[in-house]
Amino acid sequence: DSGxxxxxxxxxxxxxxxxxxxxxxxxxxxxVYWYQQSLDQGLQxxxxxxxxxxxxxxxxxxRFSAQQFPDLHSELNLSSLELGDSALYFCxxxxxxxxxxxYFGPGTRLTVT
Amino acid sequence: GENVEQHxxxxxxxxxxxxxxxxxxxxxxxxxxxxxxxxxxKRPQLIxxxxxxxxxxxxQRIAVTLNKTAKHFSLHITETQPEDSAVYFCxxxxxxxxxxxxxxxxxxxxxxxx
Numbered sequence: 637d638s639g640x641x642x643x644x645x646x647x648x649x650x651x652x653x654x655x656x657x658x659x660x661x662x663x664x665x666x667x668v669y670w671y672q673q674s675l676d677q678g679l680q681x682x683x684x685x686x687x688x689x690x691x692x693x694x695x696x697x698x699r700f701s702a703q704q705f706p707d708l709h710s711e712l713n714l715s716s717l718e719l720g721d722s723a724l725y726f727c728x729x730x731x732x733x734x735x736x737x738x739y740f741g742p743g744t745r746l747t748v749t
Numbered sequence: 750g751e752n753v754e755q756h757x758x759x760x761x762x763x764x765x766x767x768x769x770x771x772x773x774x775x776x777x778x779x780x781x782x783x784x785x786x787x788x789x790x791k792r793p794q795l796i797x798x799x800x801x802x803x804x805x806x807x808x809q810r811i812a813v814t815l816n817k818t819a820k821h822f823s824l825h826i827t828e829t830q831p832e833d834s835a836v837y838f839c840x841x842x843x844x845x846x847x848x849x850x851x852x853x854x855x856x857x858x859x860x861x862x863x
Contacts, residue, residue: 638792669850679793679838681850692850726792735842735849736781740792 639663640729640741648747654715657744661708661729667691668710669730669738670702674723685710686733717748751776753841755854762829763862770857772839773821779841782822783851784813787836797824800844829861 639662649655661668670682672695681694685704696702699717704710714721724745728738752775762768774782783798799806799813799822806813810829815822826833836858840851 638794678855679853681852684850694850732844733849734844734847735851736844737795737798738783738851739795740785742792 638739638741640727640739642725642727642741642744644744645742646745646747648749649717650749651717651719653717653748654713655717655746657712657714657725657727657746659710659712659727659729659741661710661727662731662739665729665731665739666708667730667733667735667738668704668708669728669735670696670710670712671726671728671740672723673726673743679726682712684735691733714746719748722746722748751779751841751852753839753852753854755839755857757857758855759858759860761860761862764829764831766829768824768826768829768833768859768861770824770837770839770859771821772823772841772854773819774841774852775820776841776843777817777820778843781842781844782813782815783840783842784811784824785838785840785853787838787856789835793838826859829859831861831863834859834861 641660666687682696684692702712726743728740780801785793787793812825839854
């Protein structure tokens with residue numbers, strides 16, 4: 637157990653819908669990273685928050701957004717869902733800004749039908 | 750940006766044999782190289798990492814070596830066991846005082862045959 641929690645574990649929804657994925661980092665970790673894992677694209681970095689502020693952006697679609705709250709939990713919002721958005725979404729946390737020692741949560745499996 | 754290539758994509762070894770997975774990176778400024786193990790349907794788990802100021806690091810049956818000149822690093826697993834079967838990912842980043850993301854390789858499916 638990494639100490640990072642994610643909810644829900646599974647999510648099944650229809651195209652065009654909007655969902656919110658939640659992540660709680662390890663105690664004391666200020667950085668939260670979101671990754672998407674799909675069969676064809678591998679593990680792809682989406683976005684990083686550090687102590688409430690967005691600090692780095694990767695291959696994140698405009699339909700996706702995220703935020704980190706004062707209690708350091710983070711939410712990833714996915715809207716206008718398409719079939720291709722079906723994937724495992726992981727968050728990872730780290731005590732530092734620079735990506736050192738990232739610990740992954742159990743992931744949320746999103747299925748868009 | 751950084752690009753990480755990982756080989757082989759699949760690897761089968763007999764129990765007790767050694768396994769080696771290799772990665773190359775493109776950005777000579779990268780200085781942090783973690784390895785993650787991911788079992789089917791589970792989270793990637795950090796198993797070992799190395800910084801560029803050392804050439805080798807060991808943790809029981811697992812070791813990582815780094816060749817900065819050639820820009821490649823390798824994961825070595827000795828005395829493999831069936832529970833080592835998983836997908837292994839290498840990654841690279843530049844740690845320091847600014848925001849950095851990990852760039853992952855494409856993964857190696859390791860199968861340890863009993």
